[in-house]
Amino acid sequence: MTDNQRRILEMLAEKKISVDEAERLLTLTEQPAGSEAGTSGVAQPGEPKPRYIRVMVEPDPKAGPEADPEHVNIRVPLAIIRAGIKLRALMPSHVATKVNEALQSKGIDLDVRSVKDRDIEQLISALSDFEVDVQDGRQKVRIYVE
Amino acid sequence: MIWPPSVLRLRIHSSRRHFSLWLPLFLVWPLVLVLGLVLWPLLLIGAIVLWKWGWSKPLLLGGPAIFRLFCALRGLKVEVKEPGEQVLISFR
Numbered sequence: 222m223t224d225n226q227r228r229i230l231e232m233l234a235e236k237k238i239s240v241d242e243a244e245r246l247l248t249l250t251e252q253p254a255g256s257e258a259g260t261s262g263v264a265q266p267g268e269p270k271p272r273y274i275r276v277m278v279e280p281d282p283k284a285g286p287e288a289d290p291e292h293v294n295i296r297v298p299l300a301i302i303r304a305g306i307k308l309r310a311l312m313p314s315h316v317a318t319k320v321n322e323a324l325q326s327k328g329i330d331l332d333v334r335s336v337k338d339r340d341i342e343q344l345i346s347a348l349s350d351f352e353v354d355v356q357d358g359r360q361k362v363r364i365y366v367e
Numbered sequence: 368m369i370w371p372p373s374v375l376r377l378r379i380h381s382s383r384r385h386f387s388l389w390l391p392l393f394l395v396w397p398l399v400l401v402l403g404l405v406l407w408p409l410l411l412i413g414a415i416v417l418w419k420w421g422w423s424k425p426l427l428l429g430g431p432a433i434f435r436l437f438c439a440l441r442g443l444k445v446e447v448k449e450p451g452e453q454v455l456i457s458f459r
Contacts, residue, residue: 291448296442300369300441300442311425312425313422
């Protein structure tokens with residue numbers, strides 16, 4: 222049972238929602254990720270999954286001779302994120318506690334042990350819409366997912 | 368299934384240094400496999416010894432996890448160019 226399903230049942234027990242509403246919400250939680258069209262920015266089934274994060278830094282074509290001549294082209298496979306997240310399973314519990322404390326000290330309230338593979342897939346799918354495009358007059362920076 | 372990267376390209380060009388490396392990683396795979404098989408009994412003993420401190424699971428599963436991370440490197444490319452200088456790191 223997922224957290225969402227448990228929360229729906231708690232709301233039903235507290236009589237905040239009716240049985241019909243609870244049933245409808247439970248049906249929605251049982252649908253696979255990405256089946257709610259256009260609600261979460263998650264890729265639709267059939268769409269190609271994003272594979273890489275690209276960071277491109279190029280001279281701004283409008284800057285002329287004053288443009289910074291530096292070129293940067295970085296391509297990071299998203300599979301690294303998946304593989305990195307799977308490393309959490311190897312973390313001894315006392316190490317995970319220390320990591321959680323360190324994250325909390327930075328203002329991030331996250332339990333690394335509770336991150337699920339499904340969450341990561343949703344995050345990666347949602348990245349398909351991610352794009353940063355900055356021009357400062359000398360350089361053009363683009364960060365996107367492909 | 369993601370295959371491990373088969374080629375590493377490393378190129379550093381500057382006014383003082385020219386360095387270019389094309390490393391066929393697929394030739395290293397069998398060596399790593401043999402090394403893994405040789406080390407497996409030692410890891411097993413280590414895991415039994417460290418069971419009490421909770422380090423046996425990371426020790427046993429660490430190898431496959433690191434291998435998975437290595438496989439995920441396929442496609443990684445870092446290229447930085449300036450006039451007269453270039454750095455390229457590419458896993459294919």
